[in-house]
Amino acid sequence: MGSYYLGLDCSTQSMSAIVLDFERGKICCEESVNFEKDLPHYGTRSGVLPHSDPRVKHAPPLMWVEALVMILDRLRDAGVPFAEIKALSGSGQQHGSVYLNKSFESTLSRLSGETVIGQLSGTLARKTSPIWMDSSTSAECAEIEEALGGKRATAALTGSAAFERFTGSQIRAFCKRHPVAYENTVYIALVSSFLASILAGKVAPIDFGDGSGMNLMDITSAVWSDAALEATAPNLLSRLPSVVPSGTIIGLPAPVWVERWGFSAETRIVAWSGDNPNSLIGTGLINPGDAAISLGTSDTYFGAMSKLRTDPAGEGHVFGSPTGGFMSLICFKNGSLAREAVRDQYSLDWVGFAKAVHQSEPGNKGAFMLPWIEPEIVPKVLTPGLHRINLDEQDVAANCRAVVESQAIAMRRHSAWMGIRPERLYVTGGAAVDEEIVQIIADVNQCPVYRHDVLNSAALGAAIRAVQAVTGSEWDKLIAAFAPYPLQPAAMPRAELAVRYADLERAYARAESEYL
Numbered sequence: 456m457g458s459y460y461l462g463l464d465c466s467t468q469s470m471s472a473i474v475l476d477f478e479r480g481k482i483c484c485e486e487s488v489n490f491e492k493d494l495p496h497y498g499t500r501s502g503v504l505p506h507s508d509p510r511v512k513h514a515p516p517l518m519w520v521e522a523l524v525m526i527l528d529r530l531r532d533a534g535v536p537f538a539e540i541k542a543l544s545g546s547g548q549q550h551g552s553v554y555l556n557k558s559f560e561s562t563l564s565r566l567s568g569e570t571v572i573g574q575l576s577g578t579l580a581r582k583t584s585p586i587w588m589d590s591s592t593s594a595e596c597a598e599i600e601e602a603l604g605g606k607r608a609t610a611a612l613t614g615s616a617a618f619e620r621f622t623g624s625q626i627r628a629f630c631k632r633h634p635v636a637y638e639n640t641v642y643i644a645l646v647s648s649f650l651a652s653i654l655a656g657k658v659a660p661i662d663f664g665d666g667s668g669m670n671l672m673d674i675t676s677a678v679w680s681d682a683a684l685e686a687t688a689p690n691l692l693s694r695l696p697s698v699v700p701s702g703t704i705i706g707l708p709a710p711v712w713v714e715r716w717g718f719s720a721e722t723r724i725v726a727w728s729g730d731n732p733n734s735l736i737g738t739g740l741i742n743p744g745d746a747a748i749s750l751g752t753s754d755t756y757f758g759a760m761s762k763l764r765t766d767p768a769g770e771g772h773v774f775g776s777p778t779g780g781f782m783s784l785i786c787f788k789n790g791s792l793a794r795e796a797v798r799d800q801y802s803l804d805w806v807g808f809a810k811a812v813h814q815s816e817p818g819n820k821g822a823f824m825l826p827w828i829e830p831e832i833v834p835k836v837l838t839p840g841l842h843r844i845n846l847d848e849q850d851v852a853a854n855c856r857a858v859v860e861s862q863a864i865a866m867r868r869h870s871a872w873m874g875i876r877p878e879r880l881y882v883t884g885g886a887a888v889d890e891e892i893v894q895i896i897a898d899v900n901q902c903p904v905y906r907h908d909v910l911n912s913a914a915l916g917a918a919i920r921a922v923q924a925v926t927g928s929e930w931d932k933l934i935a936a937f938a939p940y941p942l943q944p945a946a947m948p949r950a951e952l953a954v955r956y957a958d959l960e961r962a963y964a965r966a967e968s969e970y971l
């Protein structure tokens with residue numbers, strides 16, 4: 456009998472899985488399901504339902520369940536020995552919420568056969584789930600902050616100022632706009648706890664890491680905050696599960712998963728967490744001082760925190776770390792979204808995009824852009840727009856460079872509050888394979904950039920968390936075994952470009968304040 460550990464990741468655009476073979480100390484299987492391509496009948500674009508208002512971003516929760524079923528099928532077809540999986544955990548795109556009616560709990564307890572999705576369809580009190588890209592709840596954010604004594608007080612209490620995409624303002628908006636449906640909502644889950652509930656066949660708790668992306672939890676004591684609940688919606692406590700440490704074993708697989716996929720009835724299900732806390736583990740950044748950039752649908756900049764400290768400007772977040780401490784993070788919505796939009800405008804593929812960046816000069820002769828193709832989170836921009844500064848729209852190479860350089864500069868500028876000016880940076884996420892992007896990050900930050908072999912740090916982090924929860928192994932040892940720090944940098948900074956990028960950063964800062 457071997458020992459295998461499964462990590463799942465339900466992100467914006469896909470569901471992915473990583474299986475660790477513990478005895479051999481390696482990843483033995485990776486699979487992925489793309490929502491738009493593999494599940495076209497849900498009608499999403501890149502995992503998001505189209506809507507006439509660019510601020511409204513929802514996804515169908517049953518699509519995530521169908522993706523879960525599909526990925527388990529793929530793992531089985533790939534020969535994963537389900538009976539030898541000792542534990543599993545998962546990762547969900549943070550902040551997204553699922554609204555469930557009174558039949559949820561009883562349906563979970565008797566999920567059966569081929570029709571998991573059909574059975575769950577009757578349990579939704581709201582057919583769609585607002586996700587992290589939504590920015591339609593500014594009024595509710597203002598109301599919550601006012602009730603909690605302002606932006607700073609909200610951040611001090613919950614780890615973040617009130618944000619449109621955070622679950623609290625989304626719940627408030629739902630309750631105000633659809634009071635009857637809110638009344639019929641008996642449980643509110645996060646993407647992570649929703650999928651964990653389905654696997655465990657019972658309502659799952661929310662972990663400390665994902666719970667801190669809701670504006671509802673007291674970040675210091677890791678329990679729901681009465682004041683925040685009251686500022687958000689009536690009778691909210693009864694609709695929320697408890698908050699638990701990220702390493703909590705929450706249950707065993709429901710019979711359907713044992714019967715249909717051959718999971719052992721003894722497989723431990725470890726609380727699922729958000730993609731960012733999971734990525735912290737998957738990039739091995741458990742010790743304060745280092746920082747990582749995840750280049751995904753959103754771009755995030757994050758690191759472990761030595762002492763709880765919130766962002767005075769209210770742009771950044773403090774989340775719970777799966778190791779028990781804290782992590783800091785800032786999130787840019789126009790990550791790969793903006794890179795893809797520029798690439799598509801010039802009808803390029805990624806190879807052509809990288810070539811174009813290469814053809815242009817570092818610093819772009821002072822040309823850059825504010826790439827707010829979607830409403831932006833940092834800085835807060837509710838009316839989208841792409842603004843070119845000293846930049847000729849016809850110049851393909853300069854535009855491709857401009858989006859990447861501007862994003863790298865924005866990350867550097869807005870991460871200053873974290874107080875980490877790292878000696879090295881780690882990169883993860885799909886776009887981390889691009890040599891030009893990685894070089895620009897090194898030059899803008901004037902530090903070496905390292906790239907992990909495994910770019911799906913959220914699924915890897917979930918699998919490592921599953922091992923840790925069951926074996927009690929030290930984090931350092933698990934990181935060394937499954938997410939070792941790369942020895943060779945992927946890019947070194949070019950010192951001769953330091954002044955050029957410092958000038959560009961100043962110009963960028965001026966332009967940003969002009970357009971805000």
Ligand code: XUL
Pocket residue numbers: 466467548549550587620668729730731753755772786
């Ligand atoms: C972080 C954030 C995104 C989501 C989706 O606060 O909103 O990174 O977690 O990945």
